[in-house]
Amino acid sequence: MPKINDTSIYLSVVIPVYNEELTLRKLAKRLFPVLDSLKKPYEVIFTNDGSVDDSWLILKSLQVEYEGKITLVDFNANYGQHMAIMAGFSHVKGKVVMTMDADLQNPPEEIPAMLKKMDEGYDLVGGYRANRHENDHIVRRYCSKLMNIIRSKVTNIQMRDQGCMLRAYSRAIVDMITQTVETSTFIPALAFKLAARPTEIEVKHEARSEGTSNYSIYELIRVTLDLFTGFSLVPLHIFSIGGGIISFLSVILCGYLMLRRLIIGPEADGMFTLFAILFFLMGICITGIGIVGEYVGRTYQAVCRRPRYLIREVLDHTHERQES
Ligand code: UDP
Ligand code: MG
Numbered sequence: 001m002p003k004i005n006d007t008s009i010y011l012s013v014v015i016p017v018y019n020e021e022l023t024l025r026k027l028a029k030r031l032f033p034v035l036d037s038l039k040k041p042y043e044v045i046f047t048n049d050g051s052v053d054d055s056w057l058i059l060k061s062l063q064v065e066y067e068g069k070i071t072l073v074d075f076n077a078n079y080g081q082h083m084a085i086m087a088g089f090s091h092v093k094g095k096v097v098m099t100m101d102a103d104l105q106n107p108p109e110e111i112p113a114m115l116k117k118m119d120e121g122y123d124l125v126g127g128y129r130a131n132r133h134e135n136d137h138i139v140r141r142y143c144s145k146l147m148n149i150i151r152s153k154v155t156n157i158q159m160r161d162q163g164c165m166l167r168a169y170s171r172a173i174v175d176m177i178t179q180t181v182e183t184s185t186f187i188p189a190l191a192f193k194l195a196a197r198p199t200e201i202e203v204k205h206e207a208r209s210e211g212t213s214n215y216s217i218y219e220l221i222r223v224t225l226d227l228f229t230g231f232s233l234v235p236l237h238i239f240s241i242g243g244g245i246i247s248f249l250s251v252i253l254c255g256y257l258m259l260r261r262l263i264i265g266p267e268a269d270g271m272f273t274l275f276a277i278l279f280f281l282m283g284i285c286i287t288g289i290g291i292v293g294e295y296v297g298r299t300y301q302a303v304c305r306r307p308r309y310l311i312r313e314v315l316d317h318t319h320e321r322q323e324s
Contacts (some may be wrong), residue, residue, distance in 0.1 A: 011038065011041075011098065013043070014048055018100075023209065026104060028066065036113065038111075044315070045071045045072075063315060071314070071317045072314065079309040086185075086308065086309070087311060096118050096168055096170065105208055123170040124173060124198035128164055128201075130204055147224055151228075152234045154235070162189065173194050
């Protein structure tokens with residue numbers, strides 16, 4: 001188990017890695033000089049999230065190169081970015097914990113500015129991407145803008161940019177996060193809920209120089225659903241209230257049709273209108289069942305109490321070899 005009370009380390013940087021063989025060395029070349037310039041003890045924890053390329057070998061060689069500074073956690077399979085961060089969190093030793101992406105989209109040079117904010121007494125410093133409009137694809141940009149708006153309305157989490165993983169957390173928040181039992185979670189949102197004094201600062205955002213984003217449209221939809229069902233019951237409320245209103249209106253329509261039949265006589269026309277209305281209502285029902293299913297699924301996972309991820313091995317920077 002990690003040494004929880006080791007307070008000599010000031011900063012722990014947690015980086016999830018999934019098929020990043022092309023960027024890891026570049027990342028190290030930029031990250032370590034920045035961390036060295038802080039002149040405080042630090043560690044960097046890389047979680048290899050089941051990469052199928054040479055990422056793990058590169059990470060091991062970096063660990064040798066930057067001796068005593070890197071801890072490696074190796075998953076036995078791919079559990080996703082947030083679980084990789086979660087596993088990193090459970091091995092941190094620092095007082096302040098930062099997360100960043102391995103693909104160099106988060107410039108390491110922004111780290112000192114975020115730490116300065118932490119020193120001012122904030123317990124969570126989120127980054128929001130300044131120049132993302134220049135670098136990201138237009139469809140993606142608008143999708144994430146729309147998602148940010150819906151998310152802040154539905155979950156009541158006021159974050160300018162939930163997609164930016166360059167963030168600093170107090171150790172207390174990180175410890176609370178690792179104690180949660182949720183099988184799928186969205187770390188920035190969870191941290192925001194747990195923070196007492198959160199703030200946000202503008203950070204630079206670079207286009208991916210190598211490889212492509214590891215997120216498919218399907219995964220983006222999944223993350224969005226996880227976020228909604230993990231942090232809000234509003235989708236359920238919308239369906240119960242919406243269902244109630246629709247039922248009420250249907251009763252009025254039935255009453256009207258009954259009266260019409262008594263006064264004017266039976267009607268045979270309007271069949272297709274009826275179909276249209278039926279399909280509409282069926283669509284709503286199916287979506288509603290799907291949303292309920294999302295919550296049932298989460299409950300199921302929580303009840304199963306399966307491990308959220310399986311760690312193959314941990315190569316600690318203090319050279320304690322831990323296996324599980
Ligand atoms: N990542 C991960 N597991 C995954 C997908 C991504 O650990 O299943 C890591 C990836 O290596 C990178 C970060 O999460 O460090 C962000 O991933 P990506 O750049 O693909 O996402 P985007 O920038 O498009 O949001
Ligand atoms: Mg990226």
